[in-house]
Amino acid sequence: MGKNEESHPLFETRRAKGIFIHRIFSFSMFLGILFIWVYRVSYMPRKSSEDGKWVWFGMFLCELWFGLYWLMRLSLRWNPVFRQPFPHTLSQRYDDDKLPGVDIFVCTADPEIEPPIMVINTVLSVMAYDYPTHKLSVYLSDDGGSDITFYALLEASNFAKHWLPFCKKFNVEPRSPAAYFKSVSSTTYSNDSINAKELVTIKKLYEDMESRIENASKVGEVAEEIRSKHKGFSQWNSFSSRRDHDAIIQILLHGKDSSAKDIDGIVLPTLVYLSREKRPHVAHNFKAGAMNSLIRVSSIISNGKIILNVDCDMYANNAQSLKEALCFLIDEEKGHEIAFVQTPQGFENLTKNDIYGGALRVIYEWEFPGMDGFGGPMYIGSGCFHKRDTLCGKKFNDQESLKHWNGEDINNDQSMTKTSLHLLEQKSKALLSCTYENNTLWGKEMGLLYGCAVEDVITGLAIQCRGWKSVYYNPKRKAFLGVSPTTLPEALVQHKRWSEGGFQILLSKYSAAWCAYGLISPGLQITYCFYNLWVLNCLPTLYYSIFPSLCLLKGISLFPQMSSPWFIPYAYVTLGENTQCLLEFLWSEGTIKGYWNDLRMWLYKRTSSYLFALIDTIFKSLGFSSLAFVISAKVAEENVSQRYKKEIMEFGNSSPMLTLLATLALFNLFCLVGALFKGGLGMLMVLPLQVLLSVVLVLINLPLYEGLFLRKDKGRFPTSVVFKSMAVALSACVLSNVNVFTTI
Secondary structure (H helix, E strand, O other): OOHHHHHOOOEEEEEOOOHHHHHHHHHHHHHHHHHHHHHHHHOOOOOOOOOOHHHHHHHHHHHHHHHHHHHHHHHOOOOOEEEEEOHHHHHHHOOHHHOOOEEEEEEEOOOOOOOHHHHHHHHHHHHOOOOOHHHEEEEEEEOOOOHHHHHHHHHHHHHHHHHHHHHHHHOOOOOOHHHHHHHOOHHHHOOOHHHHHHHHHHHHHHHHHHHHHHHHHHHOOOOHHHHOOOHHHHHHOOOOEOOEEOOEEEEEEOOOOOOOEOOOOOEOOEEEEEEOOEOOOOOOOHHHHHHHHHHHHHHHHOOOOEEEEEEOOOEEOOOOHHHHHHHHHOOOOOHHHEEEEEOOOEEOOOOOOOOOOOOOHHHHHHHHHHHHOOOOOOOOOOOEEEEHHHHOOOOOOHHHHHHHHOOOOOOOHHHHOOOOHHHHHHHHHHHOOOOOOOOOOEOOOEOOOOOOOOHHHHHHHHHHHOOOEEEEOOOOOOOEEEOOOOOHHHHHHHHHHHHHHHHHHHHOOOOOOOOOEOOEOHHHHHHHHHHHOHHHHHHHHHHHHHHHHHHHHHOOOOOOOOOOOOHHHHHHHHHHHHHHHHHHHHHOOOOHHHHHHHHHHHHHHHHHHHHHHHHHHHHHHOOOOOOOOOOOOOOOOHHHHHHHHOOOOOOOOOOHHHHHHHHHHHHHHHHHHHHHHHHOOHHHHHOHHHHHHHHHHHHHOHHHHHHHHHOOOOOOOOHHHHHHHHHHHHHHHHHHHOOOOOOO
16 A cells, blocks of 8 residues: 555545625524614613513513524534545555444343344444454443343344344445335345345345244243243343343353354354343433443443444434444545544334324534534434544543544453353443442543433534534434334423523533533534523524414504515515525435424424423422433334324324424414404504514424314324313403403
């Protein structure tokens, strides 16, 4: 290899095009926002007897917040960067023996919500990476302590002996068996009868394995005949419950075991099952605790210098993504500065128009590259490639990090072959003890940090505060694919958890607003605060959803007339903002209807998820409730799944969030109908912006009206929600007409 090839970087960074034009547009938008603020102050009613004085003041506070929050969002679009790795150069520069060892962590917590067959598909997909198998180690952490999940992994270890050679021979994508068999049929290899036979054979092996696992899941136990054939099941003899049991660990595949080879005689990746000790009186710290146990146990089994963690429902969709991530982490010029590489979460079950906005298109396509331009994206808990020492609390030192990375290979195969696997398992159990972390730095300065529902985000922030950078990589072929929520309640609960965790970060000792001052760039501080402040958007959004409609019903003007010059900034900011958002969404491969759905979810999240997240955070700060971790369901019922595919919104329960959304939707409908009944079309000329706002709110809520009154399926609103929401909405409208709200 020549000097030029040796000096060629392993990745390049490109700046976004058209930044100057975007900044000019943003400046004009800011001028429009300033004019709106000036209008609110200049035309605010001075006398307390004037109608709408306090509503007007509330509108000013809302628009002040919207403007300031828009400035924070602007930082995410100020300096976006895009990364391109060169895996071919990596392969030329490093042979298999020089590549670092990689430990892959897969976490599961509940075999009912996260079916074992789904979990092992994720495990098999990461075992089949296009990477030297003797350098790969895969660990499954089962916080459910399920012997059925262990059985599924045992079956997967046998199936891997056939699956990995098949993937290598035919360059299979994706390498999750279930996903692959969905995407192909025997006709895929119709030109070669031998290859078609191999496909049929491997598919039959998978279906047989799937049948055995699902039968065990239905029965709820593993057959005694199977249990007697593997010593690992004996660890469940003293099992009490998933919240009260001893540590369980079993090394299913390891290089020193002669049976740990595939049908071609190639060594298989190391495969380990573990379930840490649980006791009712000891806090287990949810996923963060599981990850820290994995870090400790893997350090004495394989000690890979790179750690990849994935959720059990996020299978590897790109066999090259591991090598692509390494291009950033081991680049000779910049790699020593980088702590982790974050990839976006992709979803295989999204509908064409993404009815629940689950793809998070704009966040992944526009906002994370913006964070990358200021020093790196946040760590989002899955699909992230870490350097082990940065996860363990190492501070960045330019020279030390450079020397450390260019040192000897970290793979420890030679010493591991001299260690008894049984003794190694016993030694590992001590690291899985529920009291091991007492009086240590684990969860405080080492590993994932504790005390927050989004432990991943505060861990990533802490790493960046120690001087490290991160990289965002969004490959054309998604690195990982998972399952997006298929019902509205699931989507709202998920966003409640995210927003609540973000707000907890803002109020905690890890806050980017003050604790990160001087440790990360000001731009990165602002972008973190942008996400941490999601919950506060509930207040101005609720205000804007209620009081303009209420004042429309009472004939009180809150916006300038069309003939007024002050109408121009409102029109310009409204059109400019929505046009930019639409173009960003379409550029991210969305559809126009998908944008409308995304706008609907934007409203629903702000008026329900964020509101309840704010309330819960306040209650927790007062000591009324404790921290809880919510696991999203990964498998939908058949009827729910069919409605989801048809893009019919699923309600189906009487949760407070859904009741609130239904009440707000009916309130806006009643106000609009009442105003038009009282003033006719003349209201459009007198109060144009208020009428427009009310019309948009009614149109965006059409699926709610269908769920309340028109639909007959089980996904509609329960009757109790219909009556409660109608009663509250009608009462508010009636009371406004009898001057109860005159003082506003």
